[in-house]
Ligand SMILES: CC(=O)N[C@H]1[C@@H](OP(=O)(O)OP(=O)(O)OC[C@H]2O[C@@H](n3ccc(=O)[nH]c3=O)[C@H](O)[C@@H]2O)O[C@H](CO)[C@@H](O)[C@@H]1O
């Protein structure tokens with residue numbers, strides 16, 4: 224099985240180009256099902272999750288052209304004839320549940336396998352179901368499938384009791400073709416929601432308020448083909464910037480979206496990094512210095528993203544001082560802790576809080592990746608560890624980072640993939 228081997232001790236320097244966002248491209252690919260003509264998506268990252276989504280769309284009957292070198296995907300949904308998202312695909316990628324809203328709105332029926340639990344928490348889909356029911360869908364869950372039906376969805380008032388990115392996306396997509404107006408309250412405000420809304424608007428949807436906690440959608444009779452370029456990946460960006468800060472280097476992320484990274488950049492400044500922002504570039508400068516410990520509390524956007532928690536924990540492992548990290552979004556997102564401790568980190572967990580005492584040195588060891596961002600945190604720790612760190616089960620990494628070892632090598636890291 225493939226592994227990544229990192230030899231620590233090199234401060235990262237240089238420029239790295241950010242790819243399109245995984246968490247934007249996946250819902251956008253699902254949204255193409257709503258159109259009555261081909262939709263062209265640009266700035267598509269080459270990720271395992273993208274390939275899985277393409278397989279899912281093809282399984283439904285869509286014709287998909289994937290130009291990997293051009294980072295472009297064209298989906299023609301006109302031949303869609305199946306409404307079933309099978310377990311084999313859904314179990315490898317939770318975001319598959321995002322075909323539920325589009326299939327229901329466009330074809331009046333959807334059968335989507337329940338995604339099931341995964342490493343970071345139980346991740347139920349009750350909010351997705353309740354929201355679609357508020358638009359008139361009849362939904363049952365049996366034999367491991369969500370079965371949804373609706374003659375035509377009608378606009379409704381959805382009030383989320385908890386903020387959910389995926390449920391907001393599912394109901395937003397469904398509402399575009401519903402009869403009448405839908406109000407979504409306590410909507411997620413993530414930049415990926417805004418990007419999805421922009422793509423839907425280009426397809427002819429009538430949406431206001433995406434990026435705020437109230438979204439208003441006026442249903443239209445049909446959506447047309449369109450072109451849309453995916454927003455820059457803020458989590459990938461943040462991961463490289465943390466790598467710069469941890470290693471005492473200086474890195475510029477290009478093709479980035481600084482406006483989506485407020486909370487992350489604030490914490491990097493608190494850690495002692497110089498942060499310079501230009502239109503689509505962010506430079507983090509920690510030249511020759513050790514980061515200071517920074518406390519983290521994850522929360523929905525614009526708060527500190529849970530998808531950056533593991534990376535900041537890696538930074539805190541080698542920082543000067545003691546930090547607390549509170550994970551408020553997922554109940555089991557500390558899977559990286561035991562692995563970081565194998566590298567010599569000093570971390571104590573008490574429920575949703577981890578207390579990290581910075582140590583002067585980490586030492587390389589074999590470690591195992593447990594989920595996507597946990598894998599990233601192990602690479603970051605490996606960049607600071609003495610000797611070699613070998614990371615196993617890197618298929619998690621390939622779900623969400625495009626050529627991470629190539630990009631880090633470009634910044635001077637000693638990192639390679641074997642097997
Ligand atoms: C593909 C994608 O975009 N993934 C992101 C998305 O995941 P995802 O959309 O799955 O995350 P949600 O925002 O839905 O989850 C937030 C919390 O709500 C809970 N919940 C969610 C839905 C539901 O029906 N019932 C329920 O209880 C979840 O278990 C979790 O505790 O947002 C997360 C939170 O920013 C990120 O970490 C993921 O990277």
Ligand SMILES: C=C(OP(=O)(O)O)C(=O)O
Pocket residue numbers: 245246317318343530595596623
């Ligand atoms: C948890 C993540 O993704 P997913 O929702 O696809 O599992 C992530 O991107 O960190």
